[in-house]
Amino acid sequence: MAGVSAWLPFARAAAIGWMPVANGPMPVAPRDHSKRKDELIVLNVSGRRFQTWRTTLDRYPDSLLGSSEKEFFFNEETKEYFFDRDPDSFRSILNFYRTGKLHYPRYECISAYDEELAFFGIIPEIIGDCCYEEYKDRKRENAERLQDDQEENKDLKLPNMTARETMWRAFENPHTSTMALVFYYVTGFFIAISVLTNVVETVPCGTSTHQKEVPCGERFTVAFFCMDTACVMIFTVEYLMRLFAAPSRYHFMRSVMSIIDVVAILPYYIGLVMTDNEDVSGAFVTLRVFRVFRIFKFSRHSQGLRILGYTLKSCASELGFLLFSLTMAIIIFATVMFYAEKGSSSTKFTSIPASFWYTIVTMTTLGYGDMVPKTIAGKIFGSICSLSGVLVIALPVPVIVSNFSRIYHQNQRADKRRAQKVQKARLARIRIAKTGSTNAFLQSKRSGLLDELLELTGTEADEQKLSKSVSLLESQHYHLLYCLEKTTAHEFVDEQAFEQNNLETALQSYTSPSPSPSSSHGESTSTCCGCRARRKNTALPEPEPGPSPGSQSPFRPHHPQRGPLQELSAIHIQCVDPASHKTSRSSLNQKAEDGGRVNCRRGQVTTAIISLQAPPALTPEGDGLHGAPHQRRPPPPPIPPQAPPSIQTMSSSHIVKVSAL
Amino acid sequence: MKTKNRDQSLSDSRELDGSYDQLTDSIEDDFELSTVCHRPESMDKLQDQTKFTKKELQVLYRGFKNCGCSLLCLCFVPQECPSGVVNEENFKTIYSQFFPQGDSSMYAHFLFEAFDTDKNGSVSFEDFVFGLSIILRGTINDRLNWAFNLYDLNKDGCITKEEMLDIMKSIYDMMGKCTYPNMQDEAPREHVENFFQKMDRNKDGVVTIEEFIESCQKDENIMQSMQLFDNVI
Numbered sequence: 001m002a003g004v005s006a007w008l009p010f011a012r013a014a015a016i017g018w019m020p021v022a023n024g025p026m027p028v029a030p031r032d033h034s035k036r037k038d039e040l041i042v043l044n045v046s047g048r049r050f051q052t053w054r055t056t057l058d059r060y061p062d063s064l065l066g067s068s069e070k071e072f073f074f075n076e077e078t079k080e081y082f083f084d085r086d087p088d089s090f091r092s093i094l095n096f097y098r099t100g101k102l103h104y105p106r107y108e109c110i111s112a113y114d115e116e117l118a119f120f121g122i123i124p125e126i127i128g129d130c131c132y133e134e135y136k137d138r139k140r141e142n143a144e145r146l147q148d149d150q151e152e153n154k155d156l157k158l159p160n161m162t163a164r165e166t167m168w169r170a171f172e173n174p175h176t177s178t179m180a181l182v183f184y185y186v187t188g189f190f191i192a193i194s195v196l197t198n199v200v201e202t203v204p205c206g207t208s209t210h211q212k213e214v215p216c217g218e219r220f221t222v223a224f225f226c227m228d229t230a231c232v233m234i235f236t237v238e239y240l241m242r243l244f245a246a247p248s249r250y251h252f253m254r255s256v257m258s259i260i261d262v263v264a265i266l267p268y269y270i271g272l273v274m275t276d277n278e279d280v281s282g283a284f285v286t287l288r289v290f291r292v293f294r295i296f297k298f299s300r301h302s303q304g305l306r307i308l309g310y311t312l313k314s315c316a317s318e319l320g321f322l323l324f325s326l327t328m329a330i331i332i333f334a335t336v337m338f339y340a341e342k343g344s345s346s347t348k349f350t351s352i353p354a355s356f357w358y359t360i361v362t363m364t365t366l367g368y369g370d371m372v373p374k375t376i377a378g379k380i381f382g383s384i385c386s387l388s389g390v391l392v393i394a395l396p397v398p399v400i401v402s403n404f405s406r407i408y409h410q411n412q413r414a415d416k417r418r419a420q421k422v423q424k425a426r427l428a429r430i431r432i433a434k435t436g437s438t439n440a441f442l443q444s445k446r447s448g449l450l451d452e453l454l455e456l457t458g459t460e461a462d463e464q465k466l467s468k469s470v471s472l473l474e475s476q477h478y479h480l481l482y483c484l485e486k487t488t489a490h491e492f493v494d495e496q497a498f499e500q501n502n503l504e505t506a507l508q509s510y511t512s513p514s515p516s517p518s519s520s521h522g523e524s525t526s527t528c529c530g531c532r533a534r535r536k537n538t539a540l541p542e543p544e545p546g547p548s549p550g551s552q553s554p555f556r557p558h559h560p561q562r563g564p565l566q567e568l569s570a571i572h573i574q575c576v577d578p579a580s581h582k583t584s585r586s587s588l589n590q591k592a593e594d595g596g597r598v599n600c601r602r603g604q605v606t607t608a609i610i611s612l613q614a615p616p617a618l619t620p621e622g623d624g625l626h627g628a629p630h631q632r633r634p635p636p637p638p639i640p641p642q643a644p645p646s647i648q649t650m651s652s653s654h655i656v657k658v659s660a661l
Numbered sequence: 662m663k664t665k666n667r668d669q670s671l672s673d674s675r676e677l678d679g680s681y682d683q684l685t686d687s688i689e690d691d692f693e694l695s696t697v698c699h700r701p702e703s704m705d706k707l708q709d710q711t712k713f714t715k716k717e718l719q720v721l722y723r724g725f726k727n728c729g730c731s732l733l734c735l736c737f738v739p740q741e742c743p744s745g746v747v748n749e750e751n752f753k754t755i756y757s758q759f760f761p762q763g764d765s766s767m768y769a770h771f772l773f774e775a776f777d778t779d780k781n782g783s784v785s786f787e788d789f790v791f792g793l794s795i796i797l798r799g800t801i802n803d804r805l806n807w808a809f810n811l812y813d814l815n816k817d818g819c820i821t822k823e824e825m826l827d828i829m830k831s832i833y834d835m836m837g838k839c840t841y842p843n844m845q846d847e848a849p850r851e852h853v854e855n856f857f858q859k860m861d862r863n864k865d866g867v868v869t870i871e872e873f874i875e876s877c878q879k880d881e882n883i884m885q886s887m888q889l890f891d892n893v894i
Contacts, residue, residue, distance in 0.1 A: 007724055007759075013793050013797055013890060013893060014756070016807060017811050017812070017832070018832060019887060019889075020812075021852065022886065024882060025885060025886065029889050031892070435761070484760075484836065488848070488852075490840040490842065490848075493840060498838070498841075501841060
């Protein structure tokens, strides 16, 4: 309802289309008791005076300025509303009321702005699309900064950490303890040794008896083997220790680092178990290549390596595009060169795949010179190839570079996943705010406020009290919806009640009438005012002997003692979701007792599917509610002296099915 | 009226600029269209022609001019918001804010047709105020006439059963599906039958304006509900 309160008179006028077709009389319209003409109100924010129309502020009754909460800030002497807040931020807040769009000023600090919004009761999700990205970016940066601060504090040792947790912490943050640091350096040293060994193994050193240069690996086989064994043992021990200390072994085993660890040490063990067979020795040699993967173990020791790896992963699409375009160009030029050079004798371009090598070398401007075109056509196409190579490679590369710099500067958080969640959360919150208006109508209908307003009886005090609880705008809106109900002879119900009704009609065909004089004693699940907890599908308890003493639970309904046998199949007692009450600020502003009283005093029963002659009386209090089950106007009972002011929160409306057996 | 024809303003701007770029023509077109604004007649004239006071006109205009902008954030629907006139999309959006549970677009469409008296596809402030003046400040006969005009979709002077059925369906659509009792499909049709039984005196299948007014005047429920509009604003 927020921004369209100005259009409410139009919507009500448009109801003229319903009047001639309605079959019954329309409810009486709420009257404007305040008789307040639209007036200018002055908002004094730390000395700077803003002026606006009252109706402008009334557009958003869920915020501080739009509700009666601003009366707390009214200064009697100066007849203005004084707020001790930042006047600069207030500008954008007031503009929100005027234009309906909330903007985030770039010069503003994000947390200060958030505080202002929270103070004035405006949810930041309303920020217009023009400023929302900026707002979210700043907020994320801020959150990350805070998170960094927290992470530094995380290194403090918590008391009562098990040995396992200590070990894991030591592995993850080497600078936390001396042992961890020692371990860190030792593993780093051994990785370096291992890599060096692999390299030196292949260097030719000295001659053997066969007058031939042999690599050191074959000359000092035993030494190298011992070195390799030692390194692999260290790595294995390290891996097992990490595996033991990991809080979630499954996750640890799936992580990239542990896979690298496994790949680094596996070749050795495979080599151990493999026999010295001619066939497999070839494979064995291949396996030794994998030993070089030990160098990747350095990435645990270097943050930069990890960043690089992450960048490449996140630039996968650009890299893929680069590869694809290069492949296309290579194939094209290789084909062209092959056919161009086909004519010349003793040419190296023996086939198209053979020309691939030339194309790649030329496009990347390497130009080894081992394959050179000889024909004129070949030379022409060769030059075109080298020129286009520069272009094709140069175009996607800046994209990758900029990606890298962006990620590098943001320190590689998982942006995308978080943004999706936030977007969903944002939409969800706005949806909740919108459905609040629907629920507010249904809720006020049930609580009979509507009837109160329409009832012309009642003292002035009563009317004043009630007009406080629901703003005039809202009451007019509800009156409009009520007229529509009357026109179509149907009522609005909320989703859950609708489902229940459908379920009920299905169930009704199965319940058999019972002869016992079961009375319709149901436990109302009114959730406000600290009433008794809910119970779903309770069987009917024993009928109460008389009016319950008000002390225990003044809101337990009870039935009349007298009365004929009552058969009933089911009763629906729908309780209203008091959480929706929260969405209308005006109702929050009244004292909690009032809210509680108003809620619980009115019958919580609105719809009842009862198939019996004498309807039961269900009231939250000692008064009997006689009459038709659909009666929505209980006679105003006296205000109970003890109404616990607490309003408990419930998440959804509750439906109690009480069936007679 | 100081309405600028859209084409007129376009050609004006082109002459002034002298720089009419073919390449970016389309972008300039859009820019031009969005800045065309419509100014209503002076308040005195409106005051003479309608039955509203100056203050009421002020309040109405302020709300009108703010037409769609405040809604866009709530709806996340990017729509044009030309200031000064309301087009049918905005109309439907505004009206749907009041009926969150059902689908009010059809009824809003009929309303739009009824308000847009000069049939130019948009409701200007004058149209808006004239319509409201009849509904809120007119005599009961005026109101009944307006309602008849609303129902008579093709404006031929009589309401057929099909027209009434469309209107009735649009009203029932506004309730949505979560109602008690459950919404049956024949509910609008039954309602239309009731209506025709009440209104159609000579049983010729259509309701003329005279029959309509006569029947409404006899029905005291309708008379009473017509008085509801006296103090809407």
